[in-house]
Amino acid sequence: MQISPLKQTLPSAETPLVTVEDLRVRFRSRDFNVPVVNGVSFSLGKGEVLCLLGESGSGKSVTMRALMRLFPSTAVVSGKINVDGHDILGLSRSKLRAIRGAVVSMIFQEPMTSLDPVFTIGSQIAESVMFHEGASRRQAELRALELLELVQVPSAKRRLIAYPHELSGGLRQRAMIALALACRPKLLLADEPTTALDATVQIQILLLLRELQHELGMATIFVTHDLGVACEVADRVAVMYAGRFVEQGSITQVMDNPSHPYTQGLLRSTVHEGVRGVRLETIPGSPPDLAELPAGCSFAPRCGFVRPDCTMAVPHDATVGQGHSARCVLVG
Amino acid sequence: MNATTGNTEADRKAGLEQPILAAENLKKYFPLGGSFFRSQTAYVKGVDDVSFDVRKGETLGIVGESGCGKSTTARVLIRLLTPDSGVVRINGKVVGAPDGISVRDMRRRVQMVFQDSYASLNPRLTIEDSVTFGLRANGVPKKAALEKAHEILGLVGLEPDLFAQRYSHEISGGQRQRVNIARALALSPEVVILDEAVSALDKSVEAQVLNLLQDLKQSLDLTYVFISHDLNVVQYVSDRVMVMYLGKSIEIGPVEDIYARPLHPYTRGLLASRLPMDPRRRVQSAPVTGDPPNPVNPPSGCRFRTRCAWAEHVCAQREPQLTEARGAHRVACHAHIPGSGHSGPAKWEGVDAD
Numbered sequence: 001m002q003i004s005p006l007k008q009t010l011p012s013a014e015t016p017l018v019t020v021e022d023l024r025v026r027f028r029s030r031d032f033n034v035p036v037v038n039g040v041s042f043s044l045g046k047g048e049v050l051c052l053l054g055e056s057g058s059g060k061s062v063t064m065r066a067l068m069r070l071f072p073s074t075a076v077v078s079g080k081i082n083v084d085g086h087d088i089l090g091l092s093r094s095k096l097r098a099i100r101g102a103v104v105s106m107i108f109q110e111p112m113t114s115l116d117p118v119f120t121i122g123s124q125i126a127e128s129v130m131f132h133e134g135a136s137r138r139q140a141e142l143r144a145l146e147l148l149e150l151v152q153v154p155s156a157k158r159r160l161i162a163y164p165h166e167l168s169g170g171l172r173q174r175a176m177i178a179l180a181l182a183c184r185p186k187l188l189l190a191d192e193p194t195t196a197l198d199a200t201v202q203i204q205i206l207l208l209l210r211e212l213q214h215e216l217g218m219a220t221i222f223v224t225h226d227l228g229v230a231c232e233v234a235d236r237v238a239v240m241y242a243g244r245f246v247e248q249g250s251i252t253q254v255m256d257n258p259s260h261p262y263t264q265g266l267l268r269s270t271v272h273e274g275v276r277g278v279r280l281e282t283i284p285g286s287p288p289d290l291a292e293l294p295a296g297c298s299f300a301p302r303c304g305f306v307r308p309d310c311t312m313a314v315p316h317d318a319t320v321g322q323g324h325s326a327r328c329v330l331v332g
Numbered sequence: 333m334n335a336t337t338g339n340t341e342a343d344r345k346a347g348l349e350q351p352i353l354a355a356e357n358l359k360k361y362f363p364l365g366g367s368f369f370r371s372q373t374a375y376v377k378g379v380d381d382v383s384f385d386v387r388k389g390e391t392l393g394i395v396g397e398s399g400c401g402k403s404t405t406a407r408v409l410i411r412l413l414t415p416d417s418g419v420v421r422i423n424g425k426v427v428g429a430p431d432g433i434s435v436r437d438m439r440r441r442v443q444m445v446f447q448d449s450y451a452s453l454n455p456r457l458t459i460e461d462s463v464t465f466g467l468r469a470n471g472v473p474k475k476a477a478l479e480k481a482h483e484i485l486g487l488v489g490l491e492p493d494l495f496a497q498r499y500s501h502e503i504s505g506g507q508r509q510r511v512n513i514a515r516a517l518a519l520s521p522e523v524v525i526l527d528e529a530v531s532a533l534d535k536s537v538e539a540q541v542l543n544l545l546q547d548l549k550q551s552l553d554l555t556y557v558f559i560s561h562d563l564n565v566v567q568y569v570s571d572r573v574m575v576m577y578l579g580k581s582i583e584i585g586p587v588e589d590i591y592a593r594p595l596h597p598y599t600r601g602l603l604a605s606r607l608p609m610d611p612r613r614r615v616q617s618a619p620v621t622g623d624p625p626n627p628v629n630p631p632s633g634c635r636f637r638t639r640c641a642w643a644e645h646v647c648a649q650r651e652p653q654l655t656e657a658r659g660a661h662r663v664a665c666h667a668h669i670p671g672s673g674h675s676g677p678a679k680w681e682g683v684d685a686d
Contacts, residue, residue: 055534055535055536055537056505056534168623168624168626169398169623170622170623171623198397198398198561198624199397199561199563199602199605199606200397200601200602200605200618200619200620201397201623202605203605203607203615203618203619204618204621206607206615207615207617207618225534225535226607227535227609228606228607228608228609229607231607231608231609231610231611231614232607232611232614232615234611251611252611252612255609255610255611265536266535266536269535269536269538269539270535270539270609271538271539271542271562271564271565271568272564272609273564273567273591273606275568276567276568276587279543279546280539280542280543280568281539282536282539282540282543283536283539284540286504286506286507286537287504287534287536287537
């Protein structure tokens with residue numbers, strides 16, 4: 001049996017690959033009932049890179065994991081998610097298993113916890129190819145080697161038979177990327193994949209992801225809290241706060257003309273070159289307690305431009321420009 | 333802050349200042365896998381012959397990637413780890429020596445704040461108890477300790493009436509780090525070691541804590557050793573910067589010098605690895621390739637030579653020593669040491685080789 005080639009031709013970008021409509025997730029148990037994602041809708045074209053930007057607790061990771069239905073058992077989910085024609089929230093468990101890794105794949109922040117310590121890199125990659133594509137072990141191992149070369153692991157042949165602990169942090173992250181790409185997913189989910197890496201290695205992995213994304217033509221959702229990372233990889237960004245998209249647009253639109261006060265605050269409070277000796281501008285207060293979200297705009301208690309109508313209702317998504325919108329009463 | 337830098341500079345030239353904290357030839361090796369049958373042979377050279385001093389009122393930033401020894405250096409400074417050789421001096425007195433200063437006294441003057449704000453607080457103590465703990469252990473009566481704790485909680489921006497009775501899991505990450513800062517300040521130390529103290533915080537909270545640290549430094553006349561992997565943050569807070577690579581100090585100097593005219597090829601690569609925060613000006617190629625090598629068997633000679641674009645024969649032969657390059661700016665690179673046998677530094681865009 002012939003397994004399909006690794007690289008796919010770029011399909012036309014007419015129908016979106018991903019559509020998410022009014023996604024709501026809450027974590028509920030006897031002791032807590034916390035809304036984590038509060039109505040997120042977006043679509044993503046084939047080969048497009050969307051960055052979910054937000055701080056801890058903003059719901060960015062949960063939103064991304066929803067595309068693979070990767071939830072803890074306490075999650076209560078509603079809304080619609082369609083990825084490449086599959087109704088993700090309605091799939092049976094066995095169908096879901098077939099889609100994870102083959103259509104949607106994910107890379108994590110900490111490669112050591114997502115690679116199995118008792119199997120070699122090569123056999124972990126081969127297992128995935130054998131499961132999804134019914135390839136023989138021999139074919140799968142050849143694919144594994146091809147993948148390690150694709151992610152630019154030096155002396156790939158030797159690394160196939162290495163265990164995860166034998167690799168350095170950067171190589172481990174490359175191995176995990178190879179594993180995620182093993183079955184040519186159409187959608188790659190990346191959860192802060194460079195946050196744990198050193199600066200000199202982070203830039204290498206970002207460049208690699210950008211290159212692979214171009215070469216393989218896959219759509220990518222990239223979760224990060226780092227504006228610098230978003231600037232390197234994103235086509236579009238969605239800024240998340242308390243489980244909502246508070247601003248979305250192309251990366252240049254959002255960086256040039258941040259329109260939500262939270263995005264503005266985030267840009268101003270980021271330490272960068274040239275702020276030395278100047279007192280940093282901060283966003284006052286701390287991120288909201290999700291269990292007790294204020295009525296109306298969740299950012300209102302920390303916002304410098306707050307008006308009485310901010311606390312009346314959640315502001316609607318107002319258009320700033322072509323493809324650029326923000327949930328703020330000051331816009332539009 | 334620039335004015336402060338100017339002062340220390342001038343004072344030092346006049347020979348007026350004695351470093352408040354000085355490390356001399358610190359070494360800390362971690363033995364690896366010796367067993368009954370196999371004698372101890374391999375070591376991770378966590379900190380390998382590192383010397384520097386910190387002057388009163390300044391902030392010394394220590395940067396480097398994971399495994400470069402910056403946290404080990406901090407732990408040796410405060411004696412959470414005993415150095416294998418070398419000494420630490422506080423105001424000229426050797427820590428732990430019979431005629432010097434005891435470890436206990438040193439810890440009253442030098443305190444530390446850790447990265448993980450949650451792990452570094454005892455979950456079974458209230459915030460008030462955490463902050464008074466050190467005071468009580470040093471014999472301060474309960475009432476006075478409580479008073480002091482409340483005063484300091486106020487200083488770090490935590491209203492004592494609201495926070496004193498809470499437990500560490502009941503407050504946010506930024507607030508927890510404020511508690512850690514309060515605890516470190518309870519004994520009125522002169523030096524505070526901040527080991528990645530803002531790294532785990534969200535950006536909006538990080539800015540608040542950085543501002544707080546600057547305020548406290550001013551009002552309490554503190555000296556900081558600020559350890560971080562975040563080059564922008566180090567640039568923001570530091571007066572002088574030391575760059576470490578695989579257990580070695582490879583470059584040290586005033587912050588403006590290091591950031592505007594870095595000399596060591598590693599420092600240059602590290603600084604060039606900062607993301608420009610501009611989607612129109614994306615990084616096109618990685619400034620440094622590869623990963624840091626295994627610290628168990630570091631390369632011979634210069635430890636950076638395996639990733640260095642300037643590496644020459646001499647780099648594998650001899651280890652470069654920190655050498656004065658430009659005033660207070662010192663670098664350990666053969667290319668910058670006249671007469672080392674190296675043909676000299678290559679041109680590097682973005683920096684004039686003046």
